[in-house]
Amino acid sequence: MKSLTAGFAGTALCLALAGCAQDPLRDVERLSEVPLGEEGTAAAAIPAEDERGEAPLLLSRIFSGTLDAGNDFAPATESGPVAFGEARPVCGLDAAQLGTAVAQQSGYVLHDPTPGETGLHRQYVTGFADGCPREVMAALGVFGDVGTHEVIRYGDGATDGWSPADTAYEELKARVCRVNSGQPCGGRIDRLARETAFLTLYAAFGDTGQHAELLLHDGTVLAGGVSP
Template sequence: MVRTALILLGSVFLIGCGDPFSDLDLIGDVEGGGPASLGFIGTQNREVDVEVTADQVVPYGRIARNCTVSRRDMGKSVTDASGYTIYDTAPNSTGLRTHFITGFRDGCARQFSGALVITGDVGTHEMVRYADVGLKQPYTITDEAYEVIKGSFCRVARLQPCGRRIDRLAKTTAFVTVYESFGNNANWSDVLLHRGEVVAKDVNGR
């Protein structure tokens, strides 16, 4: 349900042809996500404790830190959300390819692979998640992380909307949904960004 709303209301960006990864080295040991990521809210996040360079490929579903890539090599800026900018290295492709996100506290980009990237705001997330249908859906790692952030920042109970402080929260907080392929049956991963950190990530699929 949340994923559907982000598709309809988020910013959708499609990209090019061919295999842009064919001549690059695949990084196989980039840290994955997990429930433990909730413990790193407000601290250095283990989701991105592996560093890569622009000539390396981060496997789908993982995120790495890249402190050496230049803005020119990140590709085209395709969206800005809550202080973060997403770059696409092949904006005319629909295949799996490298993307970058900037706007983090340490000044380094975050690198990941995806075929389709959608950004979602916290208002949309709450509208869908707290609806009757949304409340019946299992909570993911990113859902739980948002509840922690929202509870602390907005001073409200679990499963309650942020209320009057949501516009302030939205200035530093955003969801990013990344699809492995372009199509209705694609696997997807959700990433929660907050105050210049990747605070949570989960991988889903059909």
């Protein structure tokens, strides 16, 4: 996983430094909540198609920590700074509070209130269905597209140590692209990419090894967590 993460992060970081500048998936409905598993991994359970070839429901969201009713990937507590690797809905912020838009991908935008800060600090992601930004903690945030993710994930030596975001993507891809785990999406990748993105959050600048990954899809944080 280390080689995969380093490759993906390096590719995404190069794209971001080079210039960080929706037709919804009609057949994928909103996620519904299920009890948390003991392992605390984050994944979306993808149902089989019904007899009409349509998805009756994109069923479950399983996240580490406590799932906050009515929200997507939320931390166990609403007080104090959000934990690294988690995302918390915060509503009612104005443009000045959000700060500078520093990166964007597939309709999601990362805002940094203190872009000169090089340590771990509060940042915000916009582009969600409920209109509320998600608060995250990071020294640096870098978006990655699904095409880049697949190139790195399915390359040589990239089969071990799947993260919660990796697992959730495989299940989402199976439903939207109708392919098996470990296979590229194929001809439907543009459809999937319209509202799906990875966000890698770094705890510090430089090759520290500590980072988190969030999978954003259909106006929600579908999965996330700190990667090894």
